[in-house]
Amino acid sequence: MLEPMNNRNRQILEAIIEDYISTAEPIGSGAIRSRHGLSLSSATIRNVMSDLEELGFLASPHTSAGRIPTEKAYRFYVDSLLAVRSADRSERDEIRRRCAVAGRDVEGVFREISQTLSSVSHYMGIVAAPRFTAHIFRQIEFIRLGGRRLLAILVSQSGSVQNRIIELQEEIPAEHLTKMANYLNSILTGLTIAEVKSRIIAEMQSEKSNYDSLMADALKLWQQSIDNGEEEIFIEGQANILDQPEFADVQQMKNIFRAIEQKSQLLSLLDSCIQAPGINIFIGSESHLNSMSGMSLITSTYVSGKNTLGVLGVIGPTRMGYSKVIPIVDYTAKMLTRLLTVD
Amino acid sequence: MLEPMNNRNRQILEAIIEDYISTAEPIGSGAIRSRHGLSLSSATIRNVMSDLEELGFLASPHTSAGRIPTEKAYRFYVDSLLAVRSADRSERDEIRRRCAVAGRDVEGVFREISQTLSSVSHYMGIVAAPRFTAHIFRQIEFIRLGGRRLLAILVSQSGSVQNRIIELQEEIPAEHLTKMANYLNSILTGLTIAEVKSRIIAEMQSEKSNYDSLMADALKLWQQSIDNGEEEIFIEGQANILDQPEFADVQQMKNIFRAIEQKSQLLSLLDSCIQAPGINIFIGSESHLNSMSGMSLITSTYVSGKNTLGVLGVIGPTRMGYSKVIPIVDYTAKMLTRLLTVD
DNA sequence: AATTAGCACTCGCCGGTCAGGAGTGCTAAT
């Protein structure tokens, strides 16, 4: 009978996984014995490995190669790793240092964080900017460009800016524009962008705006200003991942780069992480994206105040240094959270 | 004696280049004769090829392979190609169509154009956004975020927006902020951002501002708002280029992706094109960037009114379909120009 | 009953050899 997972089996499995993570080559029974100083013969280890294979934790590329961990093995490894130690001193230092540098505009912060994730982990860094609809409205401004072109600038509490050019049917005098902006600012302050939407609809149906065409126009203008387009997503360190031996195969690489270019699939995956606060890990096919086959994704959510804003993480091969990367992602998310709640 | 370039030699050279562009394999004397129906024996062609090699237009990977064009050959080819025909009907249509779609914010336009370049050419598209300092100042706004955080928003005539968060030493009351903004707007309207810089310095030395601390503060605030950081650059279609057979070699790929990630070198190369309006072509080492070895860059400038704003182009292997891509780049630059001068 | 030594076997990898083919360069004929 297959004894599910006694202590020794687990120890051996972890040894295999760790060796494979560092060497990227199939691990044989002899190698594991010598590298981990176990007081077991290679024959015994072979027996254990055979069991582990039958349980679905290991696979052999061919008869006489060693064995490599399956996704199930990584999952087991990661789960049992829950005793997450925190990131190394030096890693923490670098993350902190680079977060401190990230001054400039809000967008620049996210890009910098993404680069940091990538350079510290040596895989790809990814940051999904907060869905704009989750932001709290601060102010709207209309600026006349030449002719009938109008620039609408939307600012959120946290300093994110979204802007959009509007082509008007007819020119609107400057004083009307400021009135419109004032009107919108007065009724919308403090709402999230999502809430603003319903507020606008309510306002449009109210009597007041029906009598005042200026206000009605203002509300229409708003609807042109808000950009319900796709969220932004910052991926950095693509070159890093080329160093991984598994991408000697060109086909695999194409997959990944296509996945990165499309972004939309990736984005909806990240979006789904917002529900589950804290660390999330997708190993290989767990992401249900076939462009991510052979890849793992480690994410964490970042927060401002009491609502989670967005997700950041690291993408690497399934054979990833989980024990290093998980703390890195965790710590970076915390730093970003702190950065956003400095207020 | 080596006769420099009579008509027949040139014809053969072009045939070789074109064949090589489409097959990516060394071209032999037999192949060229059959594919182009020349009334010459393969022996004659061999003699010609031998001459062309000595002149530096061809190289042979090894004794008994065919020949491949050198950079010098491509340069010759491109120069003699000056009778640029315009882009295909279908290509023009697609470019026009996608330019029309590109509504939204200014940044979005550049990204869309870059994607268009990439998808029409099947290589990588690249667009360098206008140097912000070339823009004409339109308006500055200060918006108070929580606490001592201030958001400065800078708008240009053309609708580009740059924003930046400033950490203040001490809070500034709202009415002061509007006064400061008004002051800055009044003295800076119509200048380019570059001109603004010297104007600010002049203004700081003038008596007026020395007596009015508000104005002095406003000028200081400006200096914190303007972001003299790097320009933006949009590169799309990286996955496209993986289909090119020359990148079966992984090493080459790494080079390129590193070059793309750094951007700074690439940017200064593009910058240098602003001086030379119209089409610019860098073949292989002509760019003097060794990360671009084996790659060619075709650029064109785009314009608004009378001053050139920026550069766009296509990056591909030296073995690139120049006769197709050059018109594409040319046409796209014209479309973008038109898009920016709609006014 | 668990562990281990021993051993036959499998299979990828590496280097060497060999035939085939594409292409060249040279020479001599046209």
Added chain:
DNA sequence: ATTAGCACTCCTGACCGGCGAGTGCTAATT
């Protein structure tokens, strides 16, 4: 000046055999 003919080069792919790492099984050991 062009071309046919031919020897020569060198890449490619197939095939082969030995090596080594690793396995799985069996029998001996603890």
